Amino acid sequence: MKGYVVLISVVAALGGLLFGFDTAVISGTINFIQPYFGLSETGLGWTVSSLLFGCIGGVFLAGKVGDHYGRKKVLMMAALLFFVSSVGSATAHVLIFFLIARILGGLAVGVASILSPMYIAELAPAKYRGTLVSLNQLAIVIGILVAFFSNYLLVGTGENNWRWMLLVMAAPAILLFFSLFMVPESPRWLVARGRTDEALQVLIKTSGKESARLELAEIELTLTKHEDSTFRDLLAPKIRPLLNIGIILAVFQQITGINTIMYYAPKIFANVGQSNDSALMQTILIGGTNLIFTLVALVLIDRFGRKLLIQIGSLGMMLMLAGLSALFFTNHTSGVLVLIFILGYIAFFAASLGPALWVVAAELFPNRLRSKGMSVAIVSLWIACTIVTIVFPIMLEKLSGGITFLIFALICLANLLYVLKYVPETKGKTLEELEKQFASL
Ligand code: BGC
Numbered sequence: 001m002k003g004y005v006v007l008i009s010v011v012a013a014l015g016g017l018l019f020g021f022d023t024a025v026i027s028g029t030i031n032f033i034q035p036y037f038g039l040s041e042t043g044l045g046w047t048v049s050s051l052l053f054g055c056i057g058g059v060f061l062a063g064k065v066g067d068h069y070g071r072k073k074v075l076m077m078a079a080l081l082f083f084v085s086s087v088g089s090a091t092a093h094v095l096i097f098f099l100i101a102r103i104l105g106g107l108a109v110g111v112a113s114i115l116s117p118m119y120i121a122e123l124a125p126a127k128y129r130g131t132l133v134s135l136n137q138l139a140i141v142i143g144i145l146v147a148f149f150s151n152y153l154l155v156g157t158g159e160n161n162w163r164w165m166l167l168v169m170a171a172p173a174i175l176l177f178f179s180l181f182m183v184p185e186s187p188r189w190l191v192a193r194g195r196t197d198e199a200l201q202v203l204i205k206t207s208g209k210e211s212a213r214l215e216l217a218e219i220e221l222t223l224t225k226h227e228d229s230t231f232r233d234l235l236a237p238k239i240r241p242l243l244n245i246g247i248i249l250a251v252f253q254q255i256t257g258i259n260t261i262m263y264y265a266p267k268i269f270a271n272v273g274q275s276n277d278s279a280l281m282q283t284i285l286i287g288g289t290n291l292i293f294t295l296v297a298l299v300l301i302d303r304f305g306r307k308l309l310i311q312i313g314s315l316g317m318m319l320m321l322a323g324l325s326a327l328f329f330t331n332h333t334s335g336v337l338v339l340i341f342i343l344g345y346i347a348f349f350a351a352s353l354g355p356a357l358w359v360v361a362a363e364l365f366p367n368r369l370r371s372k373g374m375s376v377a378i379v380s381l382w383i384a385c386t387i388v389t390i391v392f393p394i395m396l397e398k399l400s401g402g403i404t405f406l407i408f409a410l411i412c413l414a415n416l417l418y419v420l421k422y423v424p425e426t427k428g429k430t431l432e433e434l435e436k437q438f439a440s441l
Helices: 002-037 041-069 071-091 095-123 126-154 161-167 170-182 187-192 196-207 209-222 231-235 240-255 258-271 276-304 306-329 337-350 353-363 367-422 431-439
Strands: none
Touching: 002 041, 002 071, 002 095, 002 126, 002 161, 002 170, 002 196, 041 071, 041 095, 041 367, 071 095, 071 161, 071 170, 095 126, 095 187, 095 353, 095 367, 126 161, 126 276, 126 353, 187 196, 187 209, 187 367, 196 209, 209 367, 209 431, 231 240, 231 367, 240 258, 240 353, 240 367, 258 276, 258 337, 258 367, 276 306, 276 337, 276 353, 306 337, 306 353, 306 367, 337 353, 353 367, 367 431
16 A cells, blocks of 8 residues: 555655756756857846746646646656657757747646646645655655756767757656556546546555545535635635735745756855866765755655744754855955855755655645645745845845845744744644635644
8 A cells, every 4th residue: 555655655755856847947948059049148048047937837737727637647747758759859959949948848848847746745645655655755856856967968979968868857857757557547536526436546555445435524524515626716805814814934945045056066165166077076965965855855855844944944944044144244255164064955955845845835735725825826936036046146246145045044033933923833744624614723
């Protein structure tokens, strides 16, 4: 039973792997696509961010069609989009084709960023749900690492190197598409479509015979109304507070600065006068730390709970950023301490807010509104991600490293206080128990 659920989660997490790969692969191609397409700095900025615009569209698409066609079919569609995007961008000879291909990839990233964690949450037994949904974050992190490594290995393959880098993604896309044939549809979605017999069969396989009937009855209770939900339903007085928590936590996951490091580490190291040769070494250290501490989260998230984990993580992130800021203020940026604080910061993020945000976002909303609620929360994440990515280099230049990292440290503190006061603990309970608990708040 456990093996079956793990297999399903691993298949769904391939969506996370493609998400990580697709957002990271572009960094290695920049130096080659810029001259090839004759891009100015602004043009390059638009080309790189075209994926993020696609993401925003994809998230809304997932919220709508995910309810209509089911989690599994729409994930298959995302797999096809990843494939088309990969082949399309790798073979593009004119900029417009390249941009369209990247936007299609963004659509797929947006869809996968919602449906993979949501699908796992809807299939996982309550006891292991945190760990299983966190597999998706693990896959994102692995995807980022694979992109960095494959870019590094392919850089010497001649003038078409960037095409090969982009084409690599076609392989996991095909794998995701075909492996989805092996997994069942989400039982919660099946019940919502009135397909209770099929839902029961799935629940027997994932939770065992005894629990399955009970769980089915609970799910049916939450889905008595058969009318389709709309985005407007999210504004109902009982749902609104959950929506706020989803949005605010998603925004905090980004404005506490993770992608300033993930996307700009070489720039930060250059800023403190370290050479470019160590870029690969830094990437490996950052990616490796991210991977190891995501594994730590996998072990802890169902024991400590999401809330405690995020609190410890935010505190640690704040201290590391404050340390980094102090180094900049006192001009002590040449030593190894910069690297230690950066790796410490990554470690605390990876063991807490990284996976926990995705887990909580997939758990907060009632069955009837999960895909729509989650899509609004995650759209906020992508918008926040885009803004931080654009603003960070300007902050670093205009405000100095000291003030910039102090601001991010204070945002970590704000996150800590917010979670302490507003975020409910969701570990161990079924999605239906949570739904009841939240409805009575
Ligand atoms: C975040 C991404 C980030 C990644 C790093 C994810 O949870 O949403 O923005 O790049 O973690 O590991």
